[in-house]
Amino acid sequence: MAHYKIMGQDPYWMNFYGLMILTLIEVLAVGADLAPVADSLGTEEKVVTLWILTIIAIPKFIMIAAIFMHLYGDEDSGILTMTALFPAFFILIMVLFVGLTHPDAPSSLPDWCRPGNYGL
Amino acid sequence: MSGDHHPSPWGPHDWRHGAPHNSWAPFILSLGVAIFLFTLAGAFKFGEFQGWGNVPLIFVGLGVIGFSLIVWWRQDMSFGVNGEVFEPKSAGTPFQNIDIRKVAMWMFLMSEMMVFTSLFSTYMRYRFGIPNCQTVFESGEWVEGTSVICFEPAGHLIASSWFHIAPGAINTFALIISSFTIVQALRYAKKKDIDEDVRRRKVTRYLGTTWFLAILFLTLKMIEWFLGFPLPEFLHEFNHGDSSIKSLYAEGYLINADSYQHHAYDTHYIEAHPNDYSIPEDSALYAMMEAGTHPGGHMMADIQVSATTFYVTTGTHGAHVLGGIVGLTYMTLKAAKGGYTPDNAVSIEYFGLYWHFVDLVWVLVFPFFYLY
Numbered sequence: 167m168a169h170y171k172i173m174g175q176d177p178y179w180m181n182f183y184g185l186m187i188l189t190l191i192e193v194l195a196v197g198a199d200l201a202p203v204a205d206s207l208g209t210e211e212k213v214v215t216l217w218i219l220t221i222i223a224i225p226k227f228i229m230i231a232a233i234f235m236h237l238y239g240d241e242d243s244g245i246l247t248m249t250a251l252f253p254a255f256f257i258l259i260m261v262l263f264v265g266l267t268h269p270d271a272p273s274s275l276p277d278w279c280r281p282g283n284y285g286l
Numbered sequence: 287m288s289g290d291h292h293p294s295p296w297g298p299h300d301w302r303h304g305a306p307h308n309s310w311a312p313f314i315l316s317l318g319v320a321i322f323l324f325t326l327a328g329a330f331k332f333g334e335f336q337g338w339g340n341v342p343l344i345f346v347g348l349g350v351i352g353f354s355l356i357v358w359w360r361q362d363m364s365f366g367v368n369g370e371v372f373e374p375k376s377a378g379t380p381f382q383n384i385d386i387r388k389v390a391m392w393m394f395l396m397s398e399m400m401v402f403t404s405l406f407s408t409y410m411r412y413r414f415g416i417p418n419c420q421t422v423f424e425s426g427e428w429v430e431g432t433s434v435i436c437f438e439p440a441g442h443l444i445a446s447s448w449f450h451i452a453p454g455a456i457n458t459f460a461l462i463i464s465s466f467t468i469v470q471a472l473r474y475a476k477k478k479d480i481d482e483d484v485r486r487r488k489v490t491r492y493l494g495t496t497w498f499l500a501i502l503f504l505t506l507k508m509i510e511w512f513l514g515f516p517l518p519e520f521l522h523e524f525n526h527g528d529s530s531i532k533s534l535y536a537e538g539y540l541i542n543a544d545s546y547q548h549h550a551y552d553t554h555y556i557e558a559h560p561n562d563y564s565i566p567e568d569s570a571l572y573a574m575m576e577a578g579t580h581p582g583g584h585m586m587a588d589i590q591v592s593a594t595t596f597y598v599t600t601g602t603h604g605a606h607v608l609g610g611i612v613g614l615t616y617m618t619l620k621a622a623k624g625g626y627t628p629d630n631a632v633s634i635e636y637f638g639l640y641w642h643f644v645d646l647v648w649v650l651v652f653p654f655f656y657l658y
Contacts, residue, residue: 178473182466189462193455196445196657212658219653226649234465235642236635242384249392253399260407 170239181233185226192222297361301372311358318354322347373632391636395643398606402647405599409655412591413437423551423585426571430583433545438589440596442550443539444510444656449517449524449531453506454656458648460506464499465645467492468638471621475631482624490621493634496641497614503607507600511535526562541597544588553582596655603651606644613637 172180195218204211232238237247277283293299295308325343329336374386381389419436428434444450471492474485509515514533522529538546549555549563553575556563565572574580617637620626626634 178466178469182462185462185465186459189455189458192653192657193451193458196451197448216658219657223649223653227646230465230642230646230649234469234645235639242388245380245384246388246392248380249389249396250399253396253403256400257403260403261410264407264411 168233168236168239177233177239181229184229188222188226188229192219195219195222295361296357297359299361301374309358309361311354311361314354314357315351318347318350318352320347321350385632387632387636388639391639395639398643401602402599402650405595405602406650406654409595409599412595413439416591419548419551419585419587419589422587424566424569424571426569426574426580428585430581431586433586433588435588435591437592438539438546438548438587439592439655439658440534440539441656441658443534443537443548445658447525447531449521451656452531453510454652457503457506458652460499460502461645461648464496464503465642467495467499468634468641471496472631472634472638475621475626475634476628478628482627485626486621486624489626489634490618493614493618493621497611497618500607500611500614504604504611507604509533511597526559539589539593539596541590541594543593544590546587546589547584548587551585551587554584600651600655603644603647606647610637610641610644613640 168177170177196215200211200214200218204214207214231250237243237250240246293303293308295310297309322344325340325347329340329344375383376386376389416435416437419438420442422428422434422436444454471489474480474488474492477485480488510533512533512535514531514536516530517525517528519529525531534540537548540546553565553571556565565575571580575582614637617634
């Protein structure tokens with residue numbers, strides 16, 4: 167159990183309020199008309215929405231893991247955080263080399279990462 | 287450890303002699319899973335049922351799995367033999383003196399992370415690799431009556447109105463609240479300075495609420511996937527005049543949908559609903575229709591890949607919620623009988639880790655599969 171406070175308050179209640187507010191912002195962001203923002207940034211509305219959702223998902227993820235799952239503030243938090251992060255390498259490999267690849271990648275990769283560019 | 291102690295690989299285990307290191311359960315479990323999967327795969331060929339020949343063996347596989355779990359349960363979960371409570375500690379590096387069950391739960395969650403990473407990377411791969419249906423529609427590179435392969439995100443249907451988004455949004459709040467209620471159950475189970483009856487009632491109430499929210503989650507999932515829901519008359523005008531919110535099934539968003547048609551991809555429907563839809567004036571389709579080189583019509587799409595990634599990922603998550611419901615049912619009944627005390631409250635904590643993980647996955651599934 168947590169032996170600390172957040173802004174002088176119970177950490178679980180504070181975490182709960184924070185998560186609820188972030189989720190509300192998330193849902194509202196999808197309903198909101200972000201076209202003017204997208205136009206001013208020179209991109210599509212979907213891209214702006216994706217960025218907002220990604221930016222909100224990161225603190226939500228950390229808040230649940232750190233406070234509810236006790237990866238912060240407990241005696242064994244350090245080693246268990248390392249354990250939880252252990253698959254990060256695998257996740258990175260999967261996301262980069264499966265999720266973000268494309269069948270045309272060998273022919274459409276930039277020159278600097280094609281075979282032969284460095285005379286090898 | 288006393289010299290005359292002979293730990294049994296079948297259980298129950300006497301924890302006063304340390305943690306057990308011998309068990310047949312994993313081998314039996316592997317055998318059961320192998321029998322189950324081989325015979326299940328053999329029962330179908332390209333989706334066609336091949337007859338009842340393999341069915342008895344499927345149940346044999348399930349029986350072997352069940353038997354192995356009972357052996358494992360008897361051996362590893364016998365912490366309370368003769369009224370004594372044992373919480374064995376890990377002895378190996380780097381987890382010395384951390385509860386074995388806690389380490390095991392984190393190891394399990396690591397493997398779960400990899401499962402969901404595989405699903406997410408598959409989704410990303412297809413989402414970025416296959417042209418979006420909206421993009422294909424606006425490009426004008428389609429002919430009515432001929433199916434085009436494109437990626438139709440479920441979010442296109444779900445995020446199309448507040449009513450459609452409601453089940454997923456409520457579920458998001460439900461999971462976050464349930465993460466909080468299970469932490470509260472743990473807090474009261476660990477409290478030493480309260481009356482036993484107060485502890486029993488508080489723990490039962492919080493675990494029961496978590497159970498209810500998990501049931502709510504799956505119920506709303508069924509509504510979203512299969513059932514849909516009717517709207518009161520005064521809300522019809524806010525739902526394009528429709529009297530109900532259609533389920534994904536009713537919308538035709540299916541894993542075998544090779545001729546999917548949505549009204550957003552129908553030029554005649556769009557022209558008839560100028561307040562709701564429009565073809566962007568800078569799109570190729572608009573220019574082609576203005577020039578008379580595209581007759582318009584209703585685009586037909588093969589969306590099998592997009593529907594499959596959606597259902598497999600959200601279905602896997604739903605299966606985890608279902609597993610959680612089984613655990614929560616047992617724990618709530620145990621709590622109602624006063625089964626949790628500060629001595630054994632860690633069981634709630636370890637289940638809580640699993641439940642928070644289910645919530646964590648949803649934190650990513652909801653925005654990227656439902657909203658985007």
